[in-house]
Amino acid sequence: MKILKAAAVLLGVALVAIPAGAAIKAMTLAEAMEINSDVLHGRIMSKTTVKTDRPLEGMVYTHITVEGESLTTGEKVTKELVFLGSHDTKDNYGTSEMPTQQDTRVGGDALIMYSHDESGATPVDRVSDFSAVYRVELAFGEPVVIGKGEGFAFPENVKLAEARTRVLKAHADIMAAKTKAGK
Numbered sequence: 001m002k003i004l005k006a007a008a009v010l011l012g013v014a015l016v017a018i019p020a021g022a023a024i025k026a027m028t029l030a031e032a033m034e035i036n037s038d039v040l041h042g043r044i045m046s047k048t049t050v051k052t053d054r055p056l057e058g059m060v061y062t063h064i065t066v067e068g069e070s071l072t073t074g075e076k077v078t079k080e081l082v083f084l085g086s087h088d089t090k091d092n093y094g095t096s097e098m099p100t101q102q103d104t105r106v107g108g109d110a111l112i113m114y115s116h117d118e119s120g121a122t123p124v125d126r127v128s129d130f131s132a133v134y135r136v137e138l139a140f141g142e143p144v145v146i147g148k149g150e151g152f153a154f155p156e157n158v159k160l161a162e163a164r165t166r167v168l169k170a171h172a173d174i175m176a177a178k179t180k181a182g183k
Contacts, residue, residue: 026150026152027152027153029170030170030174032131033113033153033167033170033171035115035128036113036115037114037116037125038070038072038073038113039070039071039111039112039113039167039171040066040068040070040081040111040112040114041068041069041136042066042068042069042077042079042112043067043107043109043110044064044065044104044105044107044110045106046064046065047063047065047105047106048062049062049088049091060086060093061082061083061084061085061086062084062086063080063082064081064082065078065080065081066110066112071168079125081112081127082125082126082127083098083099083104084097084098085098087101097129097130098129098130099129099130100133102135103130104133109135109137111133111136111145111160112127113127113128113133113153114126114128130148131148131153134153142159143160144159144160145157145158
């Protein structure tokens, strides 16, 4: 009996010592921007969900329409952005990686990083996960990007004007590195 208990304890210790298969990587703003196509600040105008059987049966995606401006180019843009999962209880399809309901509410302002993906039948602008959407709220009369804590592109709350400056600097640094590397 003692040997069985000791073996069970050793097995438990071994299982705890094995690193988890899925993990979220901490990223600086520059690292997050390198894997995304652009950073958009805008107002969420609409939100709908779509059920699909591709790539797996029963998947649900949320589509949000955002009107605003590209922080890297300064151009006015309207984008339909897509992320996996739904906040609508009738869809019964949430994922732990999807942006929060509060961050993606219709009428709310947000700073969103997205990737333009042309790998499927139809090109799509995809929001990778909750680390790519930052709610923007008024605080003391100024718009403020609500930070998400250590390991995120915006770990602390920061005025939108400062966030814009950080995005432009990171974008310039990324472009300079690509030019230097000959890309």
